[in-house]
Amino acid sequence: MRLNKNLIMLLSAATLSFGVASMSAQADEQPYTVTDGTHLDANSYNGFKLFRNWCARCHGTYGQGMVGPNLADSLKSISKEEFFTVVENGKAGTIGSMPPWKANAKVMEGREALYAYMKARSDGAIGEVKPKKAK
Ligand code: HEC
Structure with missing residues (x-):
């Protein structure tokens, strides 16, 4: 009986944390658009240029x-x-x-x-390739 109770608590804790994780995933919307694997939306493309300049x-x-x-x-x-x-x-x-x-x-x-450019890299939406700006 005691074991069952612990198991239920464990399961509900797992369900709760799963709920929180999917909620934060929803709040954090995908900040980029990649087309054809190389074309970035204007904002992410700007991110790539900043990245190249400073990082x-x-x-x-x-x-x-x-x-x-x-x-x-x-990321x-x-x-x-x-x-x-x-x-x-x-x-x-x-x-370092x-x-x-x-x-x-x-x-x-x-x-x-x-962040948008690096997130696109992190999600594998764009690889280690020179991005182009989508028209
Ligand atoms: C002079 C070299 C240098 C430059 C330029 C630099 N970084 Fe870093 N960065 C580092 C090093 C070294 C670390 C790792 C620090 C550590 O944890 O020991 C780091 C860590 C980070 C981290 C944390 C990574 C993690 O896993 O915690 C982020 C995010 C980051 N850099 C982003 C940037 C961005 C964005 C730029 C450009 C605006 C930039 N960095 C420019 C050297 C640099």
């Missing part, structure tokens, strides 16, 4: 990683808010040191676009 020298041209980590992988485990926080304040961790970008208006204003 690629450490994270690789398409975010695949270099001295900085592979961000396509990172599978960090949230959009965490992404924004690291971009704003930087991060000194076990891999990521500079803060809060003094760079272009990067700060482009955070949504940067």
Whole structure:
């Protein structure tokens, strides 16, 4: 009897967390559109250009990683808010040191676009290819 009760509690906890996970997935709508595997919507394309200008020298041209980590992988485990926080304040961790970008208006204003491009990479919607801007 006691075991059954624990099992029920465990199951309802699992159902609850599943519910929360699917809710947050819904709230976080797909921020990009990729057509033909290479064409990005204007916002994500702008994100790629910002990425190339400011981030690629450490994270690789398409975010695949270099001295900085592979961000396509990172975005599978960090949230959009965490992404924004690291971009704003930087991060000194076990891999190395990521500079803060809060003094760079272009990067700060482009955070949504940067995230959109990197999310498209992370979801596998676009690979390690040079994107084009959709017409
Ligand atoms: C000078 C090199 C350098 C530049 C330029 C740079 N980064 Fe980083 N970044 C790093 C390093 C190194 C880390 C890993 C820090 C650690 O955890 O040890 C990192 C970590 C990150 C993380 C956290 C990843 C995770 O898994 O927690 C994000 C997000 C990130 N960078 C985004 C960006 C973006 C966006 C830009 C461009 C605006 C950028 N970085 C520019 C070096 C850089």
